[in-house]
Amino acid sequence: MVTYVVRRLITAALILLGASFLVYNLTALSGDPLEEFRASNQPNAAQLMQARSQLLDLATPAPIRYFKWLGGAAGCFAGHCDLGKNLAGQPVTQALGQALVQTLTLVTGATILAILVGVALGIITALRQYSALDYGVTFLAFLFFSLPIFWVAVLLKEYGAIGFNNFLAHPDIPIATALGVGIVVGIIAGVVSAGSVRRRLIIGAIVFAFVTLVLEVASITQWFRFPGLGLGVILIAGVGIAFGVTVLTAGLQNRRALYAALTTVVIGVAAYFPMQPLLNLATPLMIVILAVVTVAVGIAVGYFWGGYDRSQGMRAGGITAFIVGALIMLDRFMQSWPAYFDNGLVRGRPIATIGAGTPNLQADFWSSGIDTFTHLILPTVALVLISLASYTRYTRSSMLEVMNMDYIRTARAKGVSERSVVMRHAFRNALIPISTVVALDIGQLIGGAVITETVFSVHGMGFMFLDGISHVDPNPVMGVFLCVAITALFFNLVADLIYSALDPRVRVK
Amino acid sequence: MSQQSQQQDVTAAPTASGAATAAPAAGIEPVLETKGLSLGQIVRKRFFGHSGALIGLVVFAMIFLLAFSSEGWGPFPGWWKYQHDQVTPLVNEGVPTWTLAPFSFGDHPFGQDRIGRDLFAMTMRGAQQSIVVMLIIGIVAGVIGVVVGSLAGYFRGWVETVLMRLTDIIIIIPVLLLAAVMSQTAGRRDSGTWFAQFAASNGVVVLGIFLGLVLWVSLARLVRGEFLSLREREFVDAARISGASNFRIIFKHILPNAIGVVIVNGTLIMSSAILLETALSYLGVGVKAPDTSLGLLISQNQEAFATRPWLFWWPGLFIVLICLSINFIGDGLRDAFDPRQKKFNAKKAKSRGAHGSAVAAGASPAAEPSLEVGTTVSSVTSEVPDTEAFGGAPERAEDGKGGTA
Numbered sequence: 017m018v019t020y021v022v023r024r025l026i027t028a029a030l031i032l033l034g035a036s037f038l039v040y041n042l043t044a045l046s047g048d049p050l051e052e053f054r055a056s057n058q059p060n061a062a063q064l065m066q067a068r069s070q071l072l073d074l075a076t077p078a079p080i081r082y083f084k085w086l087g088g089a090a091g092c093f094a095g096h097c098d099l100g101k102n103l104a105g106q107p108v109t110q111a112l113g114q115a116l117v118q119t120l121t122l123v124t125g126a127t128i129l130a131i132l133v134g135v136a137l138g139i140i141t142a143l144r145q146y147s148a149l150d151y152g153v154t155f156l157a158f159l160f161f162s163l164p165i166f167w168v169a170v171l172l173k174e175y176g177a178i179g180f181n182n183f184l185a186h187p188d189i190p191i192a193t194a195l196g197v198g199i200v201v202g203i204i205a206g207v208v209s210a211g212s213v214r215r216r217l218i219i220g221a222i223v224f225a226f227v228t229l230v231l232e233v234a235s236i237t238q239w240f241r242f243p244g245l246g247l248g249v250i251l252i253a254g255v256g257i258a259f260g261v262t263v264l265t266a267g268l269q270n271r272r273a274l275y276a277a278l279t280t281v282v283i284g285v286a287a288y289f290p291m292q293p294l295l296n297l298a299t300p301l302m303i304v305i306l307a308v309v310t311v312a313v314g315i316a317v318g319y320f321w322g323g324y325d326r327s328q329g330m331r332a333g334g335i336t337a338f339i340v341g342a343l344i345m346l347d348r349f350m351q352s353w354p355a356y357f358d359n360g361l362v363r364g365r366p367i368a369t370i371g372a373g374t375p376n377l378q379a380d381f382w383s384s385g386i387d388t389f390t391h392l393i394l395p396t397v398a399l400v401l402i403s404l405a406s407y408t409r410y411t412r413s414s415m416l417e418v419m420n421m422d423y424i425r426t427a428r429a430k431g432v433s434e435r436s437v438v439m440r441h442a443f444r445n446a447l448i449p450i451s452t453v454v455a456l457d458i459g460q461l462i463g464g465a466v467i468t469e470t471v472f473s474v475h476g477m478g479f480m481f482l483d484g485i486s487h488v489d490p491n492p493v494m495g496v497f498l499c500v501a502i503t504a505l506f507f508n509l510v511a512d513l514i515y516s517a518l519d520p521r522v523r524v525k
Numbered sequence: 526m527s528q529q530s531q532q533q534d535v536t537a538a539p540t541a542s543g544a545a546t547a548a549p550a551a552g553i554e555p556v557l558e559t560k561g562l563s564l565g566q567i568v569r570k571r572f573f574g575h576s577g578a579l580i581g582l583v584v585f586a587m588i589f590l591l592a593f594s595s596e597g598w599g600p601f602p603g604w605w606k607y608q609h610d611q612v613t614p615l616v617n618e619g620v621p622t623w624t625l626a627p628f629s630f631g632d633h634p635f636g637q638d639r640i641g642r643d644l645f646a647m648t649m650r651g652a653q654q655s656i657v658v659m660l661i662i663g664i665v666a667g668v669i670g671v672v673v674g675s676l677a678g679y680f681r682g683w684v685e686t687v688l689m690r691l692t693d694i695i696i697i698i699p700v701l702l703l704a705a706v707m708s709q710t711a712g713r714r715d716s717g718t719w720f721a722q723f724a725a726s727n728g729v730v731v732l733g734i735f736l737g738l739v740l741w742v743s744l745a746r747l748v749r750g751e752f753l754s755l756r757e758r759e760f761v762d763a764a765r766i767s768g769a770s771n772f773r774i775i776f777k778h779i780l781p782n783a784i785g786v787v788i789v790n791g792t793l794i795m796s797s798a799i800l801l802e803t804a805l806s807y808l809g810v811g812v813k814a815p816d817t818s819l820g821l822l823i824s825q826n827q828e829a830f831a832t833r834p835w836l837f838w839w840p841g842l843f844i845v846l847i848c849l850s851i852n853f854i855g856d857g858l859r860d861a862f863d864p865r866q867k868k869f870n871a872k873k874a875k876s877r878g879a880h881g882s883a884v885a886a887g888a889s890p891a892a893e894p895s896l897e898v899g900t901t902v903s904s905v906t907s908e909v910p911d912t913e914a915f916g917g918a919p920e921r922a923e924d925g926k927g928g929t930a
Contacts, residue, residue: 027693030690046706164804166820174830482701485705500699
């Protein structure tokens with residue numbers, strides 16, 4: 017095991033050396049770094065040229081410059097990194113730090129969302145193979161997979177930002193629109209739900225009536241201008257969530273787990289008003305502490321309800337507590353929405369098309385949270401759409417393979433409930449190959465999404481890389497390349513180790 | 526890289542023992558519908574039974590014919606009256622002229638851009654470019670990937686080490702960088718070298734060859750994985766004993782058995798190649814003006830979305846259509862080549878369990894071969910290609926750095 021890891025690390029270092037040599041020389045030879053001065057008729061063009069040549073050390077041939085750069089980069093092991101400076105004279109290490117933060121805020125949420133939604137969809141489609149839902153999701157997965165992201169981004173900017181902002185200026189929903197949305201959602205619900213035609217029709221009709229009603233109420237109460245959940249919605253949603261979580265984690269026949277989840281919801285609702293003054297003073301650290309406390313309370317409730325299988329109750333309580341806590345936080349964010357909406361810098365057009373935040377916005381935790389959200393929503397949607405497909409398809413095929421295994425038949429034969437078969441026997445084993453994909457994807461994270469960053473003007477790693485290439489400046493390109501390559505190689509190793517840890521049939525040697 | 530090394534470390538060990546035990550199990554698989562048919566016949570039968578793939582094939586054929594016949598290619602003239610770079614007077618502010626009732630195309634069915642070029646001609650030219658790039662990338666990457674993968678998998682030893690480390694190095698270099706280098710080199714028209722001259726007139730061909738030179742890596746890994754297990758089979762020993770040369774064994778005996786992986790992965794490389802070409806053109810390092818491409822059209826016209834939305838819709842629609850049809854063809858091919866394809870139905874499984882376990886028990890040993898000792902081999906080798914086969918996140922083309930995987 018240790019020898020395997022060491023061997024892999026040595027190989028990775030050699031690969032990195034070879035690849036970085038190639039990348040440096042390719043960048044240096046890709047164009048003429050003085051081109052912008054050659055065409056200019058400024059009087060001091062010659063001086064500028066000389067300054068640039070000195071800055072980039074053009075007198076030295078590129079392969080030798082690489083070894084100079086390598087000497088600086090090797091300093092990273094000794095404690096002080098020197099990756100050179102970019103054309104503006106800023107050290108590359110510093111620029112990398114800024115770019116990394118931007119990229120990670122952009123990509124992290126999108127990746128997590130894509131994994132959650134993709135895996136869930138994959139499992140559902142596998143369980144209902146060859147249903148209308150399966151065909152629909154498969155077709156959409158292929159469609160999203162075939163979409164060029166820059167095309168999606170322009171559409172999102174037009175309809176998601178400009179159109180939605182226009183709507184927010186006058187948030188009235190005409191009855192015809194509400195009916196239309198209701199019909200569409202109702203049809204989708206009817207197709208998605210299982211059972212006989214009659215049952216599907218009833219479900220579709222109920223969903224249609226509910227959606228239309230909610231839209232009309234929201235329109236009359238100006239909900240989109242002054243959103244909020246309120247205690248009632250949190251209570252109703254919480255009870256629904258308690259049942260849902262119990263069904264998935266313990267099964268409804270485990271009464272104590274259900275009671276634990278419901279008790280957690282009651283505690284959450286009871287804590288709603290006492291918590292508000294505290295939430296007004298929120299800081300990121302406080303939110304983290306509150307989240308930990310909330311989950312701990314849920315687990316404790318499960319523990320005290322006891323029963324024959326305590327851990328199930330604790331799991332149900334903990335998950336329910338987390339979701340209810342998130343609902344309360346969402347409600348608090350919504351309370352800050354009108355203030356953000358009327359802010360002088362936002363001027364009533366909250367959904368932004370470019371950038372990662374409103375410049376010079378002075379706001380508390382909640383408003384700045386909303387600001388990040390409104391800036392990230394469009395790129396996140398675009399990234400989720402295009403990366404959803406691989407997770408869905410992959411989970412589906414992995415789940416189908418597991419459902420065909422002998423031990424699933426054994427489990428059914430000995431009378432295990434279908435919930436247990438799916439959640440305990442099949443799902444966990446289907447996750448093993450998915451873990452590899454996820455680890456590899458995390459390795460790709462900071463490579464960022466060059467095109468997404470370009471379209472939405474986020475100054476992250478991809479932007480830095482493109483900028484370096486277009487100015488024929490190897491230092492920033494090498495900085496980005498090093499970061500991306502090291503994380504990719506590292507997570508490749510992690511993926512292999514995870515696989516062998518999860519699946520004992522696979523050994524690393 | 527991990528998937529490759531995973532395969533390497535997993536398959537390398539059990540192949541010797543695993544393949545020997547798995548092989549007879551796979552041999553006795555009684556597939557009645559395929560009795561007496563050759564591999565090609567089975568695949569064709571399955572492929573044409575896949576409606577999604579058939580529709581994809583028809584749509585692709587139609588786009589191919591439309592694009593190449595309307596604008597013409599090389600010396601051959603097309604039937605459409607405008608060229609993609611021909612400026613004509615603006616008709617009705619360039620609004621698309623086709624109407625549904627009464628149905629007519631009019632003079633400029635897709636509309637015109639600001640200076641009066643016909644959008645239909647430009648879109649068709651762009652579709653041609655995409656298809657040409659796709660085919661070139663498929664051929665170049667396919668040939669290199671197959672040769673490198675089979676040499677590494679067949680000879681093992683230092684050949685494998687050198688080739689696979691080379692693969693590792695190439696896979697880590699960002700595709701975007703290579704495209705930028707290529708476009709800068711081709712852009713220097715004053716330098717007067719034969720390459721610059723060639724690139725200036727055939728930009729899209731050069732782009733395709735360059736991209737093909739870096740996109741073969743995933744295929745090489747998969748082919749090598751196949752070869753690692755196939756080279757231990759008896760028919761290879763038989764060929765060797767009867768005096769076949771290495772070259773003959775590789776290309777006549779082993780490669781036809783690995784053709785499924787090659788074709789399926791080749792299709793998926795092609796579908797990601799289309800998105801890659803459009804993305805590179807969008808970023809300004811792919812096809813350049815005065816020539817045109819679908820990505821370039823979108824890039825040039827995205828600012829005009831509010832005033833001339835058709836300039837944006839048509840090129841995008843054609844990218845999506847081409848890519849979607851190729852993806853469906855690839856899906857159909859994968860289903861057709863996958864011998865372990867079975868239809869599983871949770872409801873049926875449950876009801877069958879209710880009717881009596883005797884049927885299920887009788888069917889099971891036949892239906893699920895190669896799950897005994899060979900499990901390690903089959904579970905890993907079968908799951909790993911799937912990720913890459915679907916294109917997976919690592920090969921996601923349009924994020925520019927598809928190659929960093």
